[in-house]
Amino acid sequence: MTVNPQLSSQSEGPFIQLQNVRKIYRTGTQEHVAVSDVTLDINDGELLSVVGPSGCGKTTMLKILAGLHEADGGTVKIGSSVANFEEGRDVGMVFQQPMLLKWRTITENVLLPAQILGLPMKAARNRAQDLLQMVGIGHASKKYPFELSGGMQQRAAIARALIHDPKLVLMDEPFGALDAMTREKMNLEMLRIWQESQKTIVFITHGIQEAVFLGSHCAVLSAGPARMADHFKIDLPHPRTLDIKTTDAFGEYVKRVYHQLGMD
Numbered sequence: 001m002t003v004n005p006q007l008s009s010q011s012e013g014p015f016i017q018l019q020n021v022r023k024i025y026r027t028g029t030q031e032h033v034a035v036s037d038v039t040l041d042i043n044d045g046e047l048l049s050v051v052g053p054s055g056c057g058k059t060t061m062l063k064i065l066a067g068l069h070e071a072d073g074g075t076v077k078i079g080s081s082v083a084n085f086e087e088g089r090d091v092g093m094v095f096q097q098p099m100l101l102k103w104r105t106i107t108e109n110v111l112l113p114a115q116i117l118g119l120p121m122k123a124a125r126n127r128a129q130d131l132l133q134m135v136g137i138g139h140a141s142k143k144y145p146f147e148l149s150g151g152m153q154q155r156a157a158i159a160r161a162l163i164h165d166p167k168l169v170l171m172d173e174p175f176g177a178l179d180a181m182t183r184e185k186m187n188l189e190m191l192r193i194w195q196e197s198q199k200t201i202v203f204i205t206h207g208i209q210e211a212v213f214l215g216s217h218c219a220v221l222s223a224g225p226a227r228m229a230d231h232f233k234i235d236l237p238h239p240r241t242l243d244i245k246t247t248d249a250f251g252e253y254v255k256r257v258y259h260q261l262g263m264d
Ligand SMILES: Nc1ncnc2c1ncn2[C@@H]1O[C@H](COP(=O)(O)OP(=O)(O)OP(=O)(O)O)[C@@H](O)[C@H]1O
Pocket: 025, 026, 027, 032, 033, 034, 052, 053, 054, 055, 056, 057, 058, 059, 060, 061, 206, 224
C-alpha cells in the first residue's frame, strides 16, 4: 500500500525510516522513475555509505532526505524519541564541489548557514574556528577559497555543513573530484570527524572501497531506478587505518558489494 509521504519530527525507533520510497520525475508528459523502492532504517550516529551505479537514484534519495524533493510514494520519517528532528534546521549538506563563495573568507563561508538561520553570531564565530581546527584548516580561516587546495576547500565545506550543529549530515560524492591520494587522506579525516562529531551521516559514493572503508553500515542500490540491493553492517574495527584495506575481512565486504552490483 502506498502511503502519503511525510516527515515526522518525533517517533520511536530508528533515527531515519524509509519505507518503500518512490520518486518519479515528470517533464511535460514524460515520466521517469528515479527511485522505485527503497526501504531502509538508519540509527542515530550511524555513518551509512550508499553505493550504486551512476544514475541509479542516489542523489535523488539524498534530496528526499534533505527535504528538497518530496517522495511520490512510501513514507519518510526522520527523528526519534531520543533525537527529534527539525527539517531545514537539522540538516547539513556537502556536495561534490565545495561551492564556497569566492568573495568570502573561509570563516565567512563557514558562517553562512548560521547567518541564514539567524543564530547568535558570536557563538557561531567561536564554533567556526573550532570546526576549522577539527577539519584541519584552522590556519586558513582568513584565507579566500582560491588560496586553498581542493582538499582544503572540501574540508571548509564540511565545517560549513556542521556550523549549525545539524543532527543529520548528507554528503553527495564529496571526494569525487579529488586526486586519489588526497581522497585517501580525506577518508581518514572523514572517519575522525565522524567519531568526534558523533553525527548521523549519509555518504554517497561511486567508490566501493570507499563505501566499505568509511561506513558503519552500507546500502547498495541496484541500477536505476533505485532499489535496495543490500544493506549491511560493516564490522571492521575502529579506528580504521588504510592497511585495513589489505585484510580478508575488508575484501569480503568489497566482494559482497561487487556481487550485488553484478560485477563479480
Ligand atoms: N530533475 C530531474 N528531472 C528529470 N530527471 C531527473 C532529474 N534529476 C535526476 N533525474 C534522473 O533521475 C535518475 C537518477 O538521478 P540521480 O541524480 O538521483 O542519480 P545518481 O545515482 O545520483 O547519479 P550519479 O551517481 O551519476 O550522480 C537519472 O536517470 C537522472 O537522469
